[in-house]
Amino acid sequence: MMRRVLKRAAMIALAAAFTLHLRPAAAADTKITFVTDWKAEAEHGGFYEALALGLYKKAGLDVTIRQGGPGIDNMQLLAAGAVDFAIGSNSFGPLNLVQAGAHVVAVMAASQKDPQCLMTHPRPDIKSLADIKGKPVMIAAGSADTFFLWLKAKYGYSDSQIRPYTFNMAPFLVNKNAIQQGYISSEPYLVEQQGGFKPQVFLFADAGYPSYASLVMVSQTMIDAHPDVVQKFVDASIQGWYDYLHADPSPADKLIEKDDPDESDGVIAYAIKTMKAEGMIEGGDAAKLGIGAMTDARWKTFFDVMSKEGVYPANLDYKAGYTLRFVDKGLALAASH
Template identity: 50%
Template sequence: MRTSWLGVAAILSTAGPAMALDKVSFGTNWLAEAEHGGFYQAVVDGTYAKYGLDVTIVPGGPQANNGLLLPAGKIDFYMGGNMISAFAAVEQNIPTLVVAAFFQKDPQCVLSHPGVGHDTFASLKGAPIFLGKEALASFYAWMVSAYGFSENDVKPYTYNTAPFIADKTAVQQGYATSEPYAVEQQASFKPNVFLLADQGFSTYATTIEARLDTVTQHPDLVQRFIDASAVGWYHYLYGDNHAANAAIKKDNPDITDAEIAFAIETMKHYGIVDSGDTKSLGIGAMTDGRQKDFYDEMAKAGAVPAGLDYKKAYTLQFVNKKVGLDLLPKP
């Protein structure tokens, strides 16, 4: 039986023996990295434990498919990418929904070479652009619909930056937290970075997905996981994150301190985690208005079906409670 949060709080505040923590498994969608830092922070600094949780992070990666483990009941929560996959779950009658969004801005970006006439987002139209297959059906469909880009300019992206570096006229997809750093290290120049969120691609990202039965049968568990994760993100961004970064490196030995530092600085610079609605509602915030705006844009682009009951993709039940706002650094 799940323990209520009020019960856990009472137990943890006494000197008596503590009740066993609720075990929770959380699957990420990629190898451990700074973009997962708040969750690692909540593990290593005891925040999850304070909320009565024993959380195991199950890293994703190229050989993992944690997204399938959630509806199969093998994990309790899953880190989604953006809302497109959540809309697809509604279309396919998959019994999951988004319960929080820890990135207010999707880190998805496009890169260009500086000083060759591609220094504004509008100027990128007509340039050869390296894109993966998933990009064509998601953010590039939006770029075509909203800004008039063309699929005729697309070249296949194999997640190798060398072709982009070699062609000064080219554009490439990327994540603001990683590819710009890789290009700078490999080619010794800073590319132009156009964050699609700042151009109107209004999806939430790094969402938390749960099964419908978990939400309906164990809402207290969901609430504690979301609240503790929010606190973890405040501590990771604004406090001492050394132990969390060490845990990230333990799960992903190939990542470097420099890569972690770049990602953290980028998340802060663009307000990827903490901006907009989070300033008044707390990290993890979502609103109906943002969800409707993104759904409408993607339906117009043909990336999701028109007439979909998109509100079945998410719930605001567990967010917008101002958890952690008191942890913000004082001006």
């Protein structure tokens, strides 16, 4: 899900609201503010689980999770030093910040698959993403600069297809010809519940979309000054994700529903089931390297695809946007295999 860019005055006001900056909350605890990329949802479940079970606390971290939402640009908040950690929705985030000269780094990829998809009503003329070329597609404002670039490059989509999506599904539900973006782990369930039909769902990751999702991002300054804090946060988050998927997710779910009452038990249960079935958290490289895995090869693939299409200059130092220092250690791997 995408966010609009904040105006300077609004961002300053938001930054003031996020109290943080490595202040000792108790004798041995380091205070951390972590802002997500959207309203609280099961796709953030592992982080909420780590908070609910006291895994961050056990690591000496006093973590506050702040949910994102429309109009909150958490990448700008992180780049401005207004928060300590943030979730980057996809692989565009780190490279965009490199291009902008911001020293912000991805240290973990909670999701090996980006859950972004396109949905249609059941219809005989569309059986693949390729079939959507030339047809109107409802996407959020920021999506034109992220996954839609890949769709243009791979399938020949054009900007003339774009129609506005404002996170209200009513236009999709009532129009049998409508095509809309969504998360495979949530919107299809909502369509079935509210529309009474099962949509056709086309997951970008299954068609080769190389983006990671739910990237944990932090400033290079934090990494240089407090690498131990970064490692503790990553390790506790990884354990939180393992527990969320394999143990009792209800501690996290209670916190999620407290932050976002619209995230119902049914939506959460569907999301957890989908994340497991699709191998979103523990599939791909994570199956061998552990939850949170990232690889140089995967980042190179993403950069090569996007630079070839002119999204990034060929000489961009894309490796400055991530580090493998804190992941690929097989944490919680033995227990899940």
